[in-house]
Amino acid sequence: MRQFYNRLLRLIWGLFLYAVGIVVTLNAHIGYAPWEVFHVGFAKTAGISIGTASIIAGAVIGIIALLLGEKLGLGTILNMLLIGVFLDLILGFHIIPMASSFAFGIIMLIIGLFVIALASYFYIGSAFGAGPRDSLMVALTRKTRLPIGVCRGMIELLAVFAGWRLGGMFGIGTIISALTIGFCVQITFRLLKFDTTEIQHETLGVTYKMLFGNKKEQLNEDEISEDC
Template sequence: MKFVIRLVRLVFGLFLYALGIALTIQAHIGYAPWDIFHAGVAKLAGIQLGTASIAAGIVIVALTVLLGEKIGLGTILNMVLIGLFLNAILALDIIPLAFSVPAGIGMLVAGLFVIALASYFYIGSGFGAGPRDSLMIALRRLTKIPIGISRAVIEGTVLLAGWALGGLFGFGTVLSAIATGFCIELTFTLLRFDVTEVCHETLAETIQRFRK
């Protein structure tokens, strides 16, 4: 796949990811763990939700690099663009707030499937994992604990921190935790997408590409 096409696929995937997050937020029945944390930070610092996501991403990427994990162009763009896209989508007010719990559940599930589709595009571009996934992988490598447990530890920690800071915890939080994996697995199966077949390009390799 040509570099430009891969880059377009990456950026489109990140836009879809922000759109999916916006849907889950406007569902207003409880945020996903990381979004609870971002909302808590945004509330404390008086900044936009997307900006809080970018700030958290910068810290996570720095920590990931210190832990010895390689990052890619996708890691950097994921850190920046999802937050910028999310700010724009929420500022434009194109997604209304859910008017009832059933509507909220529908919006949340739709958002999770949009995020799953977004993952297909951005992971398939081969530019590396996002900051939060990179941290999960680094923790798995250093501690040897199963990947599911490392994810649970990280998300449990940020959920509690975000809740303490005032992030919205509710039924949607539990639903997100249960349904996200299913939505991703179903979407990947329907699209016949195997993540293990994707060969990711590190940031160093991308830079080297332009030095030739």
């Protein structure tokens, strides 16, 4: 069980770190990163918070990834929920400062993208199931055999277009993010010698059996002992 809780802690830390990376890119104030263009556009259109928009979008993308053959896990569900919650909390408390100049904004943007890439390493590596967006990235990588950076880049560009159509903020930072996020992920994973296709993600069924199956077996053994 200790290993399970260590993995769970790694998952939650990765999700929090991901939200931090997103807010850093938002506060760079030179154009939102691709998914945030979509989330902000969706939030404005629907009249909801950015975090809530992220949760709804994650749920829809998760279903698409599931249809493409990716497994649903505890990490997938927590990704859908916690990143949105962490986003609203971090934005609400104004923890991360706003960029005071364009040059500082560029630096913040790049840092934010690498924080997001590092966060992906943590929560995908927990093997509880990749988040909806990364599940889609992994699914496309397996289906197309293209480099993971290329697949991530294609997804980000599609999110930018949809977000722009919904009224999301588009700027130079958006272009930089769309063109470099895939390579930030690829560089980070390569430096950490991390291959997402080798991760055997744990499904919800396996997690449930591990947490509650042993208890049921123990109860059955106790009942048998009492009968004897």
